[in-house]
Structures are given as structure tokens and as C-alpha cells.
Amino acid sequence: MKINFGGVTENIITRDEFPLSKAQKILKKETVAVLGYGVQGPGQALNMRDNGINVIIGQRKNSKSWQKAKEDGWVPGKTLFEIEDAAKRGTIIMYLLSDAGQKAFWPKLKPLLKKGKTLYFSHGFSITYKNITKVIPPKDIDVVLVAPKGSGLTVRRNYLEGSGINSSYAVFQDASGNAKEKCLALGIAVGSGYLFPTTFQKEVFSDLTGERGILIGALEGVFEAQYEELRKHGHSPSEAFNETVEELTQSLIKLVGEKGMDWMFANVSTTAQRGAFDWKDKFRKAVKPVFKDLYDEVSSGREAKRVLKKNSTKNYREELNQEIEEMKNHEMWKAGKKVRELRPENWRKIP
Amino acid sequence: MKKVIVFQDVFIRLQGKEVLKSINWTVTDGQSWVILGLNGAGKSTLVKSLFEDFPYTGYKSCIYSSNEIGYVAFDLEKKIHSSPPFINIANDLQFKKLPHQPISNFSTGEMKKLLIARALAKKPKLLILDEPYEGLDYSARVKLAHEIKKLLKKTQLILITHRFDEIPKEIGRILVLHKGKVFAKGLRESVLNQKKVKKIFSHEESIGKDIVVHKTSIKKIPDILIQMKNVTVRYGKKIVLNKIHWIMKRGENWAIVGPNGAGKTTLLKLITGDNIQAYGQDIKIFGMQKGSGESVWEIKKYISEVSGDLQLRYQKNISALEVVVSGFFDSIGVYRGSSKNQINIAKKWLTNFGLEKFADRRFTHLSQGQQRMVIIARAMVKSPLLLILDEPLHGLDVKNRKKVLELVYWIGKNTQAHILYVTHHKNEIPICVEKILYL
Numbered sequence: 001m002k003i004n005f006g007g008v009t010e011n012i013i014t015r016d017e018f019p020l021s022k023a024q025k026i027l028k029k030e031t032v033a034v035l036g037y038g039v040q041g042p043g044q045a046l047n048m049r050d051n052g053i054n055v056i057i058g059q060r061k062n063s064k065s066w067q068k069a070k071e072d073g074w075v076p077g078k079t080l081f082e083i084e085d086a087a088k089r090g091t092i093i094m095y096l097l098s099d100a101g102q103k104a105f106w107p108k109l110k111p112l113l114k115k116g117k118t119l120y121f122s123h124g125f126s127i128t129y130k131n132i133t134k135v136i137p138p139k140d141i142d143v144v145l146v147a148p149k150g151s152g153l154t155v156r157r158n159y160l161e162g163s164g165i166n167s168s169y170a171v172f173q174d175a176s177g178n179a180k181e182k183c184l185a186l187g188i189a190v191g192s193g194y195l196f197p198t199t200f201q202k203e204v205f206s207d208l209t210g211e212r213g214i215l216i217g218a219l220e221g222v223f224e225a226q227y228e229e230l231r232k233h234g235h236s237p238s239e240a241f242n243e244t245v246e247e248l249t250q251s252l253i254k255l256v257g258e259k260g261m262d263w264m265f266a267n268v269s270t271t272a273q274r275g276a277f278d279w280k281d282k283f284r285k286a287v288k289p290v291f292k293d294l295y296d297e298v299s300s301g302r303e304a305k306r307v308l309k310k311n312s313t314k315n316y317r318e319e320l321n322q323e324i325e326e327m328k329n330h331e332m333w334k335a336g337k338k339v340r341e342l343r344p345e346n347w348r349k350i351p
Numbered sequence: 352m353k354k355v356i357v358f359q360d361v362f363i364r365l366q367g368k369e370v371l372k373s374i375n376w377t378v379t380d381g382q383s384w385v386i387l388g389l390n391g392a393g394k395s396t397l398v399k400s401l402f403e404d405f406p407y408t409g410y411k412s413c414i415y416s417s418n419e420i421g422y423v424a425f426d427l428e429k430k431i432h433s434s435p436p437f438i439n440i441a442n443d444l445q446f447k448k449l450p451h452q453p454i455s456n457f458s459t460g461e462m463k464k465l466l467i468a469r470a471l472a473k474k475p476k477l478l479i480l481d482e483p484y485e486g487l488d489y490s491a492r493v494k495l496a497h498e499i500k501k502l503l504k505k506t507q508l509i510l511i512t513h514r515f516d517e518i519p520k521e522i523g524r525i526l527v528l529h530k531g532k533v534f535a536k537g538l539r540e541s542v543l544n545q546k547k548v549k550k551i552f553s554h555e556e557s558i559g560k561d562i563v564v565h566k567t568s569i570k571k572i573p574d575i576l577i578q579m580k581n582v583t584v585r586y587g588k589k590i591v592l593n594k595i596h597w598i599m600k601r602g603e604n605w606a607i608v609g610p611n612g613a614g615k616t617t618l619l620k621l622i623t624g625d626n627i628q629a630y631g632q633d634i635k636i637f638g639m640q641k642g643s644g645e646s647v648w649e650i651k652k653y654i655s656e657v658s659g660d661l662q663l664r665y666q667k668n669i670s671a672l673e674v675v676v677s678g679f680f681d682s683i684g685v686y687r688g689s690s691k692n693q694i695n696i697a698k699k700w701l702t703n704f705g706l707e708k709f710a711d712r713r714f715t716h717l718s719q720g721q722q723r724m725v726i727i728a729r730a731m732v733k734s735p736l737l738l739i740l741d742e743p744l745h746g747l748d749v750k751n752r753k754k755v756l757e758l759v760y761w762i763g764k765n766t767q768a769h770i771l772y773v774t775h776h777k778n779e780i781p782i783c784v785e786k787i788l789y790l
Binding site: 049163 | 630632
């Protein structure tokens with residue numbers, strides 16, 4: 001279905017155009033091996049099984065996730081195996097380990113990827129940064145991607161309600177000539193409501209940029225900057241927090257989600273309106289160089305290299321915990337905890 | 352006498368609708384009351400207004416704070432599900448014999464017991480029980496009745512119930528609400544014997560006149576609808592179902608009976624596909640071996656379901672009409688285009704249940720009993736091969752109970768639907784249900 005997104009036409013595929021029955025037909029003879037039963041794994045695996053697809057799980061034996069898989073109705077020796085074992089049995093390998101986990105397990109997986117098999121990712125990281133990860137698939141297999149735009153829990157919950165999740169899809173390598181059909185079939189089978197096209201590279205560049213930028217990194221950065229400025233001028237923690245975070249999360253951002261930022265600009269007070277219009281460009285100008293830098297780092301692969309290297313240093317866990325602890329103890333988030341407790345719905349006592 | 356609760360000309364408006372009108376009611380020290388009324392009369396709102404910040408006009412007071420009030424109600428369950436501090440409280444109070452386990456593994460009855468234990472553990476000065484017996488098995492009901500009798504000596508009680516036989520002898524006073532107003536109040540016998548009170552609870556048979564039956568798409572109904580061989584469901588150390596063998600044949604209607612925690616709901620969920628431990632077991636549903644390439648939607652297509660769990664899953668921003676329409680798609684909410692015909696059928700069912708004026712109202716703004724009737728309407732829009740009724744009368748007033756029972760009987764007799772009925776009230780098993788599975 002061609003959809004016009006503000007002047008640019010994109011070709012998306014809905015589950016009405018690509019019904020489940022079609023996906024079932026395409027995947028009829030396949031055994032889908034889901035490697036990794038963490039967060040994304042269960043969501044996608046359970047949905048596929050409920051959609052009538054032949055699914056097996058690969059997971060380290062006697063781990064916590066192995067136990068969870070058993071309670072989810074996967075049977076050891078029948079539908080639940082050690083990772084290598086599942087990879088051997090599967091014709092479609094869903095590689096859903098963490099980015100670092102994928103790099104580590106790759107030497108064991110590669111020899112099992114016999115001709116005709118399909119390798120599936122939900123993130124473009126390993127393939128895009130193959131120079132660093134060494135994840136270079138054999139030429140005679142299909143390599144595809146379906147990236148649901150939500151956590152594994154949402155993927156599952158939406159499915160159970162009969163709704164769906166939006167996902168992007170991409171084909172990296174088409175050895176069989178049917179990679180796209182297979183990819184879309186898998187996308188529908190894991191519970192997508194609609195799929196929009198991307199490439200491995202674009203998926204990972206936008207993903208890494210987004211989480212470093214507005215979604216998490218930049219957001220915290222501007223929170224801190226505004227909060228600290230208000231505090232410097234003698235505003236109380238509760239006032240600074242309310243004007244920085246609370247009003248955004250409790251009111252404005254929900255309205256942006258429902259009606260868009262254009263609506264927000266049209267509907268705030270006249271004072272706010274004028275100010276927001278005039279200041280947004282200043283902010284854009286100020287952060288533009290940072291975003292440019294960010295995208296350069298991501299697209300050059302330097303960011304991935306840096307992250308993987310950092311991830312594998314000896315005291316990484318401890319250092320990370322310290323960083324998390326520091327943020328937790330930042331006055332802003334301590335104030336935030338109190339502000340949250342003060343929300344009327346949290347102090348109303350249910351007898 | 353000290354006044355404990357006072358309402359003087361109180362009006363309460365919720366979501367723009369007047370729910371309670373000109374309430375005058377005084378409870379003095381030591382008095383216990385039973386509140387009666389049809390679904391949507393305002394009973395739960397009245398007791399909740401003792402501790403919730405509802406906007407009101409008039410004069411209202413209660414000398415007890417939230418800490419001194421013990422409270423049990425159906426919709427507390429979802430608060431405990433979703434509110435972490437409560438999970439801790441609930442776990443602290445867990446019956447000692449139960450292993451530590453997530454609350455989501457609790458059965459309906461176990462959950463109810465937990466809520467009651469939680470309320471009693473506070474040693475409250477005022478105990479408010481909003482349909483406490485619903486969901487409890489017979490022996491638990493007897494135990495609770497006994498407990499209430501003991502409590503009445505030292506605690507004031509307000510009891511909301513729809514079952515007149517559940518009114519303890521010891522409670523002398525009755526308040527009847529009708530359409531948001533005090534309809535009658537005073538001493539037990541004098542209230543119950545009033546003609547006008549009897550009249551609002553009396554019921555006229557009406558079902559069967561204008562029911563539309565829709566054919567399902569199944570071509571040939573298999574000889575065996577459901578077959579379970581050696582089926583076991585367990586969570587950690589907790590075994591919920593142990594080596595169950597059961598066959599349900601074409602033409603049979605079954606009741607599933609057993610104490611709280613026996614696994615009744617779990618068994619039903621293995622059939623509907625909502626319990627994923629069905630995979631890897633020897634289960635055949637409508638001739639399809641579970642896990643042989645069928646999708647859950649292919650199974651759900653032939654099933655209509657009524658359960659408390661389903662009702663709780665709809666606690667979101669959706670209209671009553673949409674809830675009913677979603678029955679066509681077996682989804683929790685409407686995610687596919689619905690036809691005019693489907694919407695008309697859904698409206699018709701709301702009308703059958705006298706709920707047409709609530710069609711566009713938000714589901715969560717309806718009373719528990721009204722919500723339940725909407726869930727039943729959702730189950731009725733398609734003519735299923737299997738009608739699963741898991742304590743369907745939970746929360747319904749006497750008129751609605753009779754209405755639903757007549758409906759179930761009518762469906763059992765006149766349609767191709769096979770009935771699976773779970774209840775703790777043996778006298779409520781419809782006569783078309785001849786077979787009983789004891790768990």
C-alpha cells in the first residue's frame with residue numbers, strides 16, 4: 001500500500017495485503033529456530049507459534065531463560081534445545097542474542113549456516129558493522145531483517161489483544177530469490193500490523209542515532225541543562241523538576257502523541273506560543289552540530305567500535321553501575337522520585 | 352448514638368453523569384447494613400465515596416479513615432495486579448501454605464481469598480464487602496459466612512450483595528438503591544416485604560423472542576470437540592492441573608466443578624489458547640492437534656467466552672459498543688474494519704440487555720454488573736461452536752442472572768453452541784448442562 005507521508009510516498013505492507021494464511025503457506029516447510037530467549041525472543045517466538053508456525057527455541061540449558069521457556073510450553077528435546085542444536089535443526093535462524101552475544105557466538109553459528117538456510121535479525125548492528133563484529137554470512141544463504149518497533153513484551157501483548165506492532169523489514173542477501181517474501185512472511189508471523197522497508201544500515205543508523213539523541217541521550221542532556229539553570233537561579237527542586245520533566249511527561253508529550261506538535265504550538269497560551277516559536281530555532285541551531293557529529297560517528301562505525309570495546313573491558317559492569325548510581329543520586333532524579341510520589345493517584349490510599 | 356457515616360442530600364457526579372442523587376443515609380455506631388440494588392444502581396459508588404475523592408455536593412462524612420476501613424471488591428484485583436506496593440502487601444499476607452509465587456498465577460478464588468485476608472488483617476473498624484462471596488467455592492463461602500458472623504460482634508459491616516440468601520441474619524438493616532436514589536431503607540423485614548422492593552427485583556421472561564442466530568463457518572462439526580490426554584500444567588513447584596484426561600463429544604454440554612484453585616479456569620484457557628502450556632501436550636480441539644500448525648485465531652473463531660479475566664483485560668479507553676463488536680474478531684479492542692451489519696448486531700445485543708443507552712459510554716465507566724452484561728453481549732454476537740462461561744453470573748443482579756440463565760438455556764437448546772460452564776453455585780447450572788467434570 002502506497003502511503004504519502006507528508007509528500008514522500010512510501011510502500012508499506014499491511015497484514016490485510018499479506019494475510020497470515022499467506023505467511024503460513026510460505027513458511028510451511030520451514031523450522032524457525034529462535035536463538036536467545038531474553039526479551040525479543042519470547043515475544044516473537046510465542047506469536048509465531050500461536051500463528052501456527054513450526055518454531056523451536058535455542059537457549060543455554062539450565063539458565064533462567066531455559067526454565068522460563070519450559071513454563072511457556074516449550075518442550076526440551078522437542079521444541080527447546082541448546083543454542084547450537086537449535087541452529088542445526090532450524091532452516092530459518094532467528095539471531096536474537098544481544099549485539100555483543102551475536103559477536104561472541106558467531107564463530108560457532110557460522111559453520112551451521114548451510115546452503116538454503118535463512119538468517120534473520122531484528123537489528124542491523126552485527127551485519128552493518130561486520131568489519132568489527134566479523135559477522136559475515138556465507139554467500140549461499142538468505143539474510144533478512146524484521147525490526148519490531150517495540151519491546152518484546154509489547155510485541156506479545158499487542159498480539160494477544162488482536163492488535164499488532166509496526167516493524168521495519170530489510171533484505172541484506174537474497175540467495176534463494178525468495179528472500180523478500182520469506183522476510184515479509186516472518187514479519188507477519190511475529191505479529192506485525194504493518195511493515196515498512198528499510199536496509200540493515202538504515203535501521204541501525206536511525207536506531208543508534210535515535211537512542212543517543214532525542215529518545216534517551218539528548219533528552220537527559222537537555223533535562224539536566226534546564227534543571228541546573230533553574231536551580232542556579234534559586235528555583236526549588238520541585239519547581240525545577242515540575243517545569244522540566246513532570247509537565248512534559250504528565251501532560252504535554254501525551255498530547256503531542258495524540259495530536260502532534262503542530263497542534264501543541266497552535267493551542268498553548270499566546271505567551272508560550274510566541275516564545276516557543278522563537279526559541280525552537282535557537283535550540284535547533286545549537287544542537288545541530290551535535291547531531292551531525294553523532295550521525296558521523298554512527299555511520300562511520302566509530303560509535304559501534306567504541307561501544308563494543310567499552311562493553312568488553314574488564315570493569316565495564318562496575319563502571320556502568322557507578323554511572324547508573326550517579327544519575328540516580330542526581331538531585332533532579334531524587335526530586336523526581338518525590339514528585340512522582342506526590343502525584344495524587346499515588347497518595348490516594350485504597351483501603 | 353454516635354454517627355459513623357452521614358449522607359445528607361448528597362449528589363455524586365462521575366464522568367459527567369449523575370450517579371447518586373439526593374442520598375440521605377445515616378449509619379450510627381454498631382450498625383451493620385446490607386446494600387441491595389440492580390446493576391448500575393450506584394451501590395459501589397456509594398461505598399467508594401467513603402474513601403475516594405469523588406466530587407460531590409451536599410454533606411457527607413465518615414469518621415473512619417482509609418487505614419481503619421477494610422475493603423473487598425472485584426475491581427481491587429486489577430489495582431493489585433498493576434500496583435507494585437500492593438503486590439508486596441499481598442505477598443506478605445499470602446496464606447502460609449502457598450509457596451511464594453507471582454500473583455498472576457492466582458486463580459479467581461485464590462485472589463478473592465487473598466483480598467479478604469488482606470482486608471481482615473487490618474483489623475478494620477469498618478469492613479466494606481462488595482460482593483465478597485463471588486468467585487468463592489462452597490466451603491470458602493461457608494467459612495466466610497462464619498467469619499462474618501464472628502466479626503459482626505466487634506466490627507461494623509457494610510455488605511453489598513445480589514444474592515438474598517447471602518444476607519446474614521445478624522445484619523438488621525437494609526438500604527435499597529435504585530437508579531442512583533435511595534429507594535428504601537430501614538429494618539430488614541420491613542424493607543424486604545415492601546411491595547415496591549419486591550417489584551424491582553422481579554423478572555419477566557423475555558429472551559428468545561428476537562435472538563438472531565448466525566451460522567458459524569465450520570462445515571462439519573467433529574465427533575469429538577475436545578480431547579485431553581494426560582494434561583499437566585505447572586508453574587515452578589505449583590501444579591495447577593495434574594494428568595487430566597477428558598473428552599467432550601459433539602452434542603454435550605459440560606459443567607466444570609471444583610474448589611478454588613482446582614484449575615478450572617486454567618483448563619478453559621488451554622482450550623481458548625490463552626494458556627501456552629497447551630503446546631507440547633496431547634490436546635485436540637475441534638479435531639486439530641494443538642501445535643500442529645493451527646493458529647490460535649482458527650480456534651478462537653469457534654469459541655465465545657465470558658470470564659472475569661476477559662472483563663479485566665478491557666480496562667482501557669474503549670466504548671461499550673466497541674467491546675461488543677470486538678467479539679467478531681476475538682480481539683481485545685477493535686483493530687479491523689467492522690461492517691455495518693456487525694455493528695447492528697452488536698447494538699441489538701446491547702438493546703436485548705437494556706444497555707443501548709450505554710453504547711457510546713466508556714466501558715470502564717460502567718458498573719461491574721453492566722460491564723459483565725457487555726462482556727456477555729460480546730460473546731453473543733457470533734454463534735459459536737463452543738460457548739465458554741466462566742462464572743458468567745459474577746456481579747449480576749437477580750434480574751440479570753435470570754436473564755442470562757434463560758439465554759444460556761435457550762442457546763443450549765436452539766443453537767449449535769456447546770456449553771462449558773464453570774460455577775460454584777450448583778443450583779445455577781443450566782438444565783441443558785448434563786455432564787459434570789470434577790476437578
